[in-house]
Structures are given as C-alpha cells and as structure tokens.
Amino acid sequence: MTRKSEPARYISSVEKINQRRAQTLASIASEAIREMIIEGHLRSGDRINESHLADRLGISRGPVREACRSLEQAGLLYSTTNKGAFVRELSEEEARYLYELRGALTGLAGRLIALRGTDAAIADLRKRVEKMDRAVKDDDAAGYFKLNLEFHDALIAAAQNPALESRYREIVDQLHLMRRRGLVDAHNIQVSNEEHQHILDALEARDPDLAERRMREHVEGGFSRLQQSLHTA
Template identity: 35%
Template sequence: MTKILQRNLYREVADRIGELIEHGELSPGERISEKQLCDRFGVSRTPLREALKVLATEGLIELLPNRGARVVQLTFKKVKDTYDLMAALEGLSGELACEYISDAEISAIRKLHDTMLEHYRNRDLLPYFKVNRQIHESILAAANNDVLQETYSNLNQRVKRVRYSKKMTERYWSQAVKDHENMMAALEKRDGALLGQILRDHLCNKIEVATLAGVINPDYDKSIANG
C-alpha cells in the first residue's frame, strides 16, 4: 500500500477510507482506530480526523461522542430507502436530459446501448454492468444539473458495497434490457415524461433489493453483510 504523500490530505484520506469501506476491508460496525489508520496512511491525526468528519457527513461512517467512529451498518431498510431515492433521481435525470440533450449525445448513448445489447447476447455480465452504468451516467450528465449529479453520486457511494455483487437471474436481466430499449426510444423521441417514468420504474434497483432480501436475513432492520 503506497503511502499518501501530499496535497488536500484530508480529501485524499477520506477517499482512501471510502475505498476501504467499499472493499470490505473495514467491516460495518467495526470501530475505526485513528492511530491504526494514521500509521497505515502515514498521516497525522489532524487530517485523518477531518476526513472522518467528512465521511460522517457523507453518511459512510458514524461518529459516537468520545467513542470514536464506526462504519455504518447497512440495514435492509437503509438500502431500500437509498434505492427509492436514487430511482427518483434517475427519473428526474431522464426528464431533464430530454430537455437539454444534443443529437450527438443521443447517438453516443445509442452506441453504448448497442454495445450493451451485444454484451447481453454474449451474457458477459461484467462488461454489461460497466456499459449499463455508463449509460445511466451519460443520461445523468445530459441532465445538466450539478446538484443532482453530486447527490446521486453520494447516495451511490453509500450502497456501493452491496451493488454489482449480485448475480442476475435470466428473467430480471431480460426485463432490464427491455426497460433499456424503452428508455432508448423515449430518449430519441426526447419524451422526458416517459423516460422519467421508465427510469423511476426501472427494475435494476428493485431487483437488487429483492435479491438482497432473498440472500440476507429478511429482518427489516437487520444489518446486511458486504458483497
């Protein structure tokens, strides 16, 4: 692990800790030892503690008065709440995108879409996920709303550790592809209301939640393990 050397130390540290959480190297509920992280990153406590405060604001960890920090336990309800919100934001991004998107941007997304279909036909899950994400990000970017993008990005970060780790069932996968066909059509017609509706109803998120519900302790507020 390369030590951190310079510049905007607190932000750098915050990102690195975020990665540790995402990859499960810091377990949910686990006490975060300041000293341990300081040694790991070769940084003093000042920027590290600033990073912890920022991460708490971003919802990745929680601070207990006089008792340090711990990684947030993702409960089923928290994940569901976050996904509900993300679905609404995707819907908005669709509406806005149709207002502002250029022909060039549409054809770029069309290319991504066709590539994704190719991956689907070959059942290449990882490449499929990657292009899928690019499509959603492109629409988000076309929405031309920085606050929206920032907010979505933050929410996504919170649930990253339980995303992209589930296997699709064939049925859900084909439904998701159908959704994308409809999305593409709505986008090319620049039908914002329709695209928004499709994105809000887009099953991806709900699939994952459903999958989680099957995989994990179905208890509503019980913590769930990392992927």
C-alpha cells in the same frame, strides 16, 4: 513597518497552503475509501484501518481521520468511541427511502435529457448500453457492475443540472453500501440492461414523459432486484 509585517503575512500564507494541502489529502483519502466500498473491498460493519490506509496512500493519519469524519457526515461511515470508524450498514427500510428519492431525481433527469440533452450525449449513452449488452452476453457481472455505474454517472451528467447531479451522488454513495447485491446473476443484469435500452429509446425519441416514466421504472426495478437478493440470501 512593512518589513515587520512581512513575516506575519508569510506565516499566514504558509498556513493557508498547509490547510489546502490537508484538505486535498483528506479528499484523496475520502475518495479511496469510497472506491473500496464501491468495489466491495470494504463491507458494512468493517472497521477503517487508519494506519494501513495512511501507509497505502503515503500520507499521515490526520487526513484519513478527517476523511472518516467527512464520510460519516455523508452517511457512509459511523464512529464508536475508542474503536474508530466503521462502514455503515444500510437497512432495507433505509434503502427504500433512498430509492424513492433516487427515483424522483432520475425521473427528472430523464425528462431534462429528453428536452435538452445533446445528440452527442445521447449517442454516448447508447454506446454504453451496447457495451453492457456485451457484458451480459459474456455473463460478466463484475464488468457489468462497473459499466453500469459509469452509465448512470453519464446519464445524470447529460441532464445538465449540477444541483440535481450533486444530490443524486449523495444518494448513490449511500446505496453503494448494498446496491451491488441486486446485480449478481445473469438474469438480473439482463433485465437491468433491457431497461436501459427502453430508456434510450425514449431519449432518442425526445419523449420527456416516456423518458421520465422509464427512468422511474428502472429505479423501482433496481429496488425490487435488491429486495429479492436480500430475501433469498
């Protein structure tokens, strides 16, 4: 009896391994598409070329299709029957809603960091602001944009609240559909980093009320810069 049941258990194990492998490959494809959106290689309205992406990643089209379905649920893509998946276009009104929610979450993050963030985490944030300041002086908008993303990831992580971090990333993923547009000139990146410096001043002072307010103001400023870019394009 034991021998007869072993093949079934073996098959079940193989199926589980294959399922996990498919899930891993889909995650790899999903992350690749996210990065292409963040870096501007994929823009609103662009079609996802499943065959090209599968060849590039060295995987089959199945995981790519699964990744597209996942990103559609996350609000980054949309699909059209018989045409495939496309990068979603975010309206100004939709962006406003997301920025409002982002402002509330980042405000809470600022308060939490001031209350319980480690000295090491805050010192790391200060170093990141200094790196961005060098990018501002070099008029390196592309470099600043990358450093800015890393800074905000570290900022939210410093709040030590996984639930907040998860919700925040869902919002920011969607804002990547147009967020780069708000940081394209020397004046905008300079103002943005001045706001970062004010945030760090509040965090270093361990002032939760001031930290929350400056975090909210920074997000509001980001939306204002985005609006300006949309209406002057």
